[in-house]
Amino acid sequence: xxxxxxxxxxxxxxxxxxxxxxxRVVNREPNVRASTxxxxxxxxxxxxxxxxxxxxxxxxxxxxxxxxxxxxxxxYDAPSAGYIIKLQEGALRACRSEGFELLIHPCSHRDSGVxxxxxxxxRQIRPSGIVVAAPLSNLPEIVDAVKAxxxxxxxxxxxxxxxxxxxxxxxxxxxxxxxxxxxxxxxHTRIAFIRGDRTHLAVGNRFWGYRDGLEQCGLPFAEELxxxxxxxxxxxxxxxxxxxxxxxxxxxxFAANDDMAAGVVRAAARMRIGIPDQxxxxxxxxxxxxxMIFPALTTIRQPLSAMAHAASKALIDSARGRPHEPGLEVVxxxxxxxxxxxxxxRNA
Amino acid sequence: xxxxxxxxxxxxxxxxxxxxxxxRVVNREPNVRASTxxxxxxxxxxxxxxxxxxxxxxxxxxxxxxxxxxxxxxxYDAPSAGYIIKLQEGALRACRSEGFELLIHPCSHRDSGVxxxxxxxxRQIRPSGIVVAAPLSNLPEIVDAVKAxxxxxxxxxxxxxxxxxxxxxxxxxxxxxxxxxxxxxxxHTRIAFIRGDRTHLAVGNRFWGYRDGLEQCGLPFAEELxxxxxxxxxxxxxxxxxxxxxxxxxxxxFAANDDMAAGVVRAAARMRIGIPDQxxxxxxxxxxxxxMIFPALTTIRQPLSAMAHAASKALIDSARGRPHEPGLEVVxxxxxxxxxxxxxxRNA
DNA sequence: GTTGAATTTGGCAGCGCTGTCAATTCTGTT
DNA sequence: AACAGAATTGACAGCGCTGCCAAATTCAAC
Numbered sequence: 001x002x003x004x005x006x007x008x009x010x011x012x013x014x015x016x017x018x019x020x021x022x023x024r025v026v027n028r029e030p031n032v033r034a035s036t037x038x039x040x041x042x043x044x045x046x047x048x049x050x051x052x053x054x055x056x057x058x059x060x061x062x063x064x065x066x067x068x069x070x071x072x073x074x075x076y077d078a079p080s081a082g083y084i085i086k087l088q089e090g091a092l093r094a095c096r097s098e099g100f101e102l103l104i105h106p107c108s109h110r111d112s113g114v115x116x117x118x119x120x121x122x123r124q125i126r127p128s129g130i131v132v133a134a135p136l137s138n139l140p141e142i143v144d145a146v147k148a149x150x151x152x153x154x155x156x157x158x159x160x161x162x163x164x165x166x167x168x169x170x171x172x173x174x175x176x177x178x179x180x181x182x183x184x185x186x187x188h189t190r191i192a193f194i195r196g197d198r199t200h201l202a203v204g205n206r207f208w209g210y211r212d213g214l215e216q217c218g219l220p221f222a223e224e225l226x227x228x229x230x231x232x233x234x235x236x237x238x239x240x241x242x243x244x245x246x247x248x249x250x251x252x253x254f255a256a257n258d259d260m261a262a263g264v265v266r267a268a269a270r271m272r273i274g275i276p277d278q279x280x281x282x283x284x285x286x287x288x289x290x291x292m293i294f295p296a297l298t299t300i301r302q303p304l305s306a307m308a309h310a311a312s313k314a315l316i317d318s319a320r321g322r323p324h325e326p327g328l329e330v331v332x333x334x335x336x337x338x339x340x341x342x343x344x345x346r347n348a
Numbered sequence: 349x350x351x352x353x354x355x356x357x358x359x360x361x362x363x364x365x366x367x368x369x370x371x372r373v374v375n376r377e378p379n380v381r382a383s384t385x386x387x388x389x390x391x392x393x394x395x396x397x398x399x400x401x402x403x404x405x406x407x408x409x410x411x412x413x414x415x416x417x418x419x420x421x422x423x424y425d426a427p428s429a430g431y432i433i434k435l436q437e438g439a440l441r442a443c444r445s446e447g448f449e450l451l452i453h454p455c456s457h458r459d460s461g462v463x464x465x466x467x468x469x470x471r472q473i474r475p476s477g478i479v480v481a482a483p484l485s486n487l488p489e490i491v492d493a494v495k496a497x498x499x500x501x502x503x504x505x506x507x508x509x510x511x512x513x514x515x516x517x518x519x520x521x522x523x524x525x526x527x528x529x530x531x532x533x534x535x536h537t538r539i540a541f542i543r544g545d546r547t548h549l550a551v552g553n554r555f556w557g558y559r560d561g562l563e564q565c566g567l568p569f570a571e572e573l574x575x576x577x578x579x580x581x582x583x584x585x586x587x588x589x590x591x592x593x594x595x596x597x598x599x600x601x602f603a604a605n606d607d608m609a610a611g612v613v614r615a616a617a618r619m620r621i622g623i624p625d626q627x628x629x630x631x632x633x634x635x636x637x638x639x640m641i642f643p644a645l646t647t648i649r650q651p652l653s654a655m656a657h658a659a660s661k662a663l664i665d666s667a668r669g670r671p672h673e674p675g676l677e678v679v680x681x682x683x684x685x686x687x688x689x690x691x692x693x694r695n696a
Numbered sequence: 697g698t699t700g701a702a703t704t705t706g707g708c709a710g711c712g713c714t715g716t717c718a719a720t721t722c723t724g725t726t
Numbered sequence: 727a728a729c730a731g732a733a734t735t736g737a738c739a740g741c742g743c744t745g746c747c748a749a750a751t752t753c754a755a756c
Contacts, residue, residue, distance in 0.1 A: 017705075018705065019706090024705090031702095031703060031704055031705090
């Protein structure tokens with residue numbers, strides 16, 4: 001019943017060429033006559049031939065694999081699952097279309113010795129490339145371990161593209177400026193900002209974008225309208241209380257991430273401040289919670305899938321001998337307007 | 349700098365044995381003298397030898413890979429990310445500890461022809477085994493495609509274990525009965541149930557568990573206390589309204605999933621019915637939202653990670669020639685008591 | 697036509713390991 | 727001590743493919 005899979009030899013003899021020529025066709029190598037290519041392809045189709053990955057890897061000394069390294073969500077209370085799924089989605093899309101496979105590699109950077117372990121495992125797998133997702137992409141221990149394996153890698157959202165290697169990031173700063181302008185266009189002049197964890201680079205960039213945005217609209221920057229959160233819902237709630245108790249309170253609050261924005265929504269509900277009638281709220285990240293709460297959050301969608309796709313594609317191209325130019329590839333984010341923002345209230 | 353990786357030959361000559369003996373030690377095959385094993389192991393350590401996976405796969409005609417097939421979350425509005433991450437976590441744990449790799453394989457069962465495509469891709473990969481997660485594990489198109497590849501596979505939560513093959517599931521029915529009993533022990537006698545999508549088998553089992561639980565406590569089953577949802581938050585909200593408008597309304601509502609339970613919480617808030625003072629609410633699944641909403645949901649945690657682990661382990665064992673007994677392996681769920689349940693109100 | 701270069705094809709040696717089977721060494725028994 | 731049988735080890739042929747290099751063919755220009 002289950003007949004033996006066709007091998008390269010079967011194809012070669014059916015097409016009347018040598019196995020080497022079949023190999024050339026399969027690998028799209030140059031210098032094969034078009035007619036030859038055609039007959040080989042016909043034989044491949046006829047026999048339903050699929051190259052054996054192990055044999056290719058063994059002979060070519062590298063596996064057609066991309067490894068995606070990311071912060072292990074199970075080590076903390078995984079609301080980041082959506083983040084990871086999106087990264088996986090993008091990486092998988094790139095891999096599948098190029099005949100590569102994706103190996104996922106969560107790793108908990110809290111453990112000591114993750115670096116060594118990661119290095120060891122990558123050594124064993126020998127992938128064609130490694131995608132390192134934020135926030136791991138900013139941790140020296142992880143990055144050094146990856147570097148030590150001597151495998152091509154691409155870091156995502158390092159926030160510090162030095163231009164010496166290919167990197168992928170989003171335009172956090174620009175798009176945050178864009179969100180600020182959007183709020184200003186709605187008539188808001190007192191736009192508050194809730195900063196996040198300072199060690200998180202991407203989150204830091206958003207603050208600069210906020211300042212840029214104010215400046216672009218000719219709005220003054222006011223120290224009093226900036227408060228410091230820690231990325232959590234709870235901190236968003238606290239920050240919001242502080243801001244909303246001011247006598248001349250802001251009419252819009254822009255939070256450096258969605259969790260904190262959700263906290264703002266909660267605080268406003270408790271204080272009976274209507275959203276968006278009396279207060280506009282914007283977040284960043286477009287986590288799934290953003291559209292589940294009421295009112296649904298206006299936010300910035302990070303192009304995670306597209307970023308992971310770009311990074312994986314670059315690695316695959318590089319494995320094929322067509323490395324991408326060093327430098328920062330910027331994948332733009334997108335402002336998602338939902339229910340939590342609206343025109344400035346009349347009385348303000 | 350980067351010296352050639354040690355091969356089995358290097359180990360063999362250092363240990364003074366044949367490569368076959370090294371192979372035996374590495375693969376833990378029987379009939380090797382303890383002293384030989386020891387010296388080979390020493391050589392392996394000394395040389396930091398790692399078997400080349402491609403070479404092993406090529407020679408042994410199968411890859412040390414497990415494929416995890418699940419419903420593609422990107423096709424719908426992915427709140428299921430947490431579900432998938434947990435499955436991945438368990439499968440990964442099993443694979444890593446056994447020297448296998450995990451390949452993830454989301455597939456959108458809505459597309460026509462997924463079956464053929466899946467089959468094709470598995471054929472190419474030639475994994476040692478396939479774990480098929482719910483709800484895909486109940487779709488004939490997917491299951492048939494997997495079966496056609498002639499690769500060992502394990503289905504998760506089919507709800508229909510026929511005992512003819514090894515399967516993994518949780519004790520949905522029992523644990524739902526347990527939740528019902530827990531509510532009864534809190535003094536509730538009017539416990540309502542919100543059913544979910546009827547085509548979802550696991551969700552269906554929970555209704556039977558609810559009935560079992562009532563019976564075990566000597567509580568009557570009342571048709572009027574059972575309403576029909578569709579697994580969504582919105583439907584939970586509607587069902588709750590219906591239940592809470594009854595003259596002799598229930599004091600506890602048990603929903604077949606957390607989304608619907610979250611809907612109940614929302615409806616209760618709107619109707620100014622205090623939770624858990626006036627109403628207890630329980631859900632199923634322990635989605636991340638469950639602990640983010642207020643009050644945090646009492647729910648049933650599905651042992652997703654443990655189930656995926658068990659399934660993967662079974663496949664790995666089977667690849668090693670130690671197949672598990674056919675039959676249903678039940679991994680028990682866990683009742684997580686949070687804030688949304690409490691004693692029956694006095695006046696009720 | 698002829699020549700030299702460019703293009704296209706083929707031959708074949710591995711890649712590092714496992715499966716098969718045969719050879720060797722070790723048991724316990726008579 | 728001799729012998730069957732079990733336990734242990736080794737030899738060697740691939741697994742299916744790619745890399746390297748040589749051979750064959752085609753092409754371009756004279």
